[in-house]
Amino acid sequence: MNIKQYHRATTLDEAYAMLTDQPANAVIGGGAWMKSTRVNIDTLIDLCDLKLDDISETADEVVIGAMTTLRAIETHPAVQKLADGMLSKASSLILGVPFRNLATIGGSVMGRYAFSDVITALSVLEVTLEFHHAGKMSLQEHMTRKGKMNDILIAIRINKHTGKGYFKKVSNTVLDFAILNVAVHHVNGQFWIALGSRPGAAVRAEEAMKLINAMKQVDEAGVAATADKVIETVSFGSSHLASADYRQALAKTYIARGIREVL
Numbered sequence: 001m002n003i004k005q006y007h008r009a010t011t012l013d014e015a016y017a018m019l020t021d022q023p024a025n026a027v028i029g030g031g032a033w034m035k036s037t038r039v040n041i042d043t044l045i046d047l048c049d050l051k052l053d054d055i056s057e058t059a060d061e062v063v064i065g066a067m068t069t070l071r072a073i074e075t076h077p078a079v080q081k082l083a084d085g086m087l088s089k090a091s092s093l094i095l096g097v098p099f100r101n102l103a104t105i106g107g108s109v110m111g112r113y114a115f116s117d118v119i120t121a122l123s124v125l126e127v128t129l130e131f132h133h134a135g136k137m138s139l140q141e142h143m144t145r146k147g148k149m150n151d152i153l154i155a156i157r158i159n160k161h162t163g164k165g166y167f168k169k170v171s172n173t174v175l176d177f178a179i180l181n182v183a184v185h186h187v188n189g190q191f192w193i194a195l196g197s198r199p200g201a202a203v204r205a206e207e208a209m210k211l212i213n214a215m216k217q218v219d220e221a222g223v224a225a226t227a228d229k230v231i232e233t234v235s236f237g238s239s240h241l242a243s244a245d246y247r248q249a250l251a252k253t254y255i256a257r258g259i260r261e262v263l
């Protein structure tokens with residue numbers, strides 16, 4: 001990565017104006033993943049002085065500032081209460097504590113990284129992203145949009161639904177990228193299922209969710225049918241970490257296990 005200039009923004013308006021001024025300008029989150037890229041950046045814009053690193057609560061939401069570190073998310077009581085602490089657990093499994101003290105949730109979300117553990121967990125929660133210019137949009141809309149988003153993420157807003165959650169990261173060692181991430185959330189009688197590191201980016205298993213949510217009662221046959229539907233309708237690929245067939249076998253096992261745990 002080559003950087004010509006570094007600028008520490010004093011307001012969001014200033015940061016946004018600078019970001020949209022030149023295509024080669026970029027915002028830095030924690031910088032944990034950016035430093036490994038080969039991009040050429042004209043002006044790197046730092047948001048560290050804009051007080052976007054706070055976690056707060058409203059009556060209905062947990063609001064996480066975009067510059068909040070993964071370590072803060074891992075340890076914050078309000079986040080630990082969301083879906084059995086699923087998001088906190090996903091954060092805790094990312095490399096070591098020094099890394100999590102640097103990496104930010106905004107960097108992960110804006111990067112839309114295929115290997116992201118936290119995006120998989122967020123995908124089964126009711127999440128709204130708040131941008132400086134574009135306003136609010138769902139996480140799913142953000143994940144499926146095309147091209148780079150020339151905007152500044154301000155906050156991640158998570159509904160406080162009191163459901164049961166399950167998150168599983170499968171990796172060769174605790175310091176490796178995931179071979180597969182699986183998240184299941186059961187709330188208000190509905191199941192939400194997502195898979196990440198397929199090795200593609202996290203996606204909801206929409207057809208499997210329709211199937212299980214139409215069942216009057218979820219028994220072992222229903223669990224097995226849902227896991228099979230995931231394999232039939234979600235794409236898996238091969239990488240240097242694992243084959244597509246192995247990822248499918250893992251998905252079938254851990255989707256079934258996750259459903260059982262949140263029943």
